[in-house]
Amino acid sequence: MQNKKITIIGAGNLGRSIAKGIVQKNVSQASDITLTKRDTASLDDLLSQGYKVTSSNTEAAAKADVIILCVQPNQLTEVLDELDDVLNEDQLLISVITGISIAQIAGQINKALPIVRAMPNTAIAIGESMTCISSSSKEGLAVCKQLFDVLGKTLIIEEDLMQASTVLGASGIAFFMRYIRAATQGGIQMGFDTDDAQLIAMQTAKGAASLVLENHSHPEVEIDKVTTPQGCTIEGLNEMEHQGFSSALIRGIMTSYNRITKMKSTKDT
Ligand SMILES: NC(=O)c1ccc[n+]([C@@H]2O[C@H](COP(=O)([O-])OP(=O)(O)OC[C@H]3O[C@@H](n4cnc5c(N)ncnc54)[C@H](OP(=O)(O)O)[C@@H]3O)[C@@H](O)[C@H]2O)c1
Structure with a gap:
């Protein structure tokens, strides 16, 4: 994961926690992480700690190796519509969004990039998350597991156990x-x-x-x-x-x- 550029779309409770955990556990430097939010005024603290922040999802996603979707479920369609133009097949898309399947996400984008579903918890901010992961992409699973393994414990599960x-x-x-x-x-x-x-x-x-x-x-x-x-x-x-x-x-x-x-x-x- 070292030197990978990570973009977190949706810098709310969980998005911020993931960003903090990644830096605290030395997975990446703050300068390799970009967080997005429509209203970035509340992200000044992250900016002063070296993270990049922007309200432009497309700008942030275009230069990322890994994109983590952290918006609310009802905000996802708008985000995917925006990202579709800039996503490419060398990137990894991770969704932590509750209740949205990999098939639903794949159905909204026109690029065949690997998609992984991850369900962490807020203890990720201190590197103590329990994160369940699911994907049909072995490579995607491996990268996602590598990321979340340092942020607590991970378990690879079948997607139908994601709600549980x-x-x-x-x-x-x-x-x-x-x-x-x-x-x-x-x-x-x-x-x-x-x-x-x-x-x-x-x-x-x-x-x-x-x-x-x-x-x-x-x-x-x-x-x-x-x-x-x-x-x-x-x-x-x-x-x-x-x-x-x-x-x-x-x-x-x-x-x-x-x-x-x-x-x-x-x-x-
Ligand atoms: N909290 C948990 O313990 C937990 C655990 C596992 C999974 N989840 C899932 O993780 C997701 C995020 O949860 P959360 O608790 O972090 O929610 P949250 O605090 O409401 O954060 C969502 C963030 O997305 C931003 N956002 C909304 N529309 C956007 C857009 N078009 N582009 C960029 N950013 C946008 C919002 O800021 P603006 O309004 O300023 O844009 C907000 O900061 C949810 O789907 C939730 O189901 C949460």
Whole structure:
């Protein structure tokens, strides 16, 4: 990826996060990244950090090796109409747009360039994204994986699992945040001030995920290690289950999934 020119069309929440992650992890220099947006006034901070910014999608895309589409689904048609004239077959087009298939994108452009669909999450800004990737282009997949591998973890999936990966990985950030917030509130009720309670909740959540990731173990194995017979942990855990903890999470995930699969074109995650 070194020395590749990357253009991000749509410098919103995710576009900015991707740009920051790419530079933080030394994949490219800020000067090799161009971000576009119709109103560039809010991009002064990026400009001062060495990124290129412009409101011209065609100018930015014409000189790029990799173009990442980061606009909202309902903004895509207009963008592809514009880009069609400047795209060429040596470029790679990556779309992170929710709910728009590779076939839909290919159907709107007249160039046979490789198209990859990627579903990262906002932790990409600190190089900790979970990014699911799909494409029929092996070469496109390889370049895209190389890019997102340094920005967290990647998984190559079939395209029909993209909606599910959006719920589990992208919406998942919100679900885990709510756990952290609830745990913090419990901590405050027990006597910690907010910052201390939140620090304990955050680091414990990170530690729990890291234990499973690094030990390649199963969550239940790690649970068994901390549940002493007749102890406080098992009593609390069982009460959470009596109140429907696992069930509420699965039902919430499935409600999001049912929603996303019913959307014709997904407005947001
Ligand atoms: N946020 C997430 O966690 C997440 C995760 C995975 C995938 N996604 C997907 O990623 C996409 C972007 O999400 P987001 O949260 O970053 O949305 P966002 O904050 O609304 O960003 C979209 C950006 O696109 C710009 N834009 C709109 N029309 C444009 C055009 N014609 N040319 C150039 N730029 C244009 C907008 O700025 P102007 O109005 O100034 O042009 C805006 O900055 C969505 O499709 C979303 O489904 C998001």
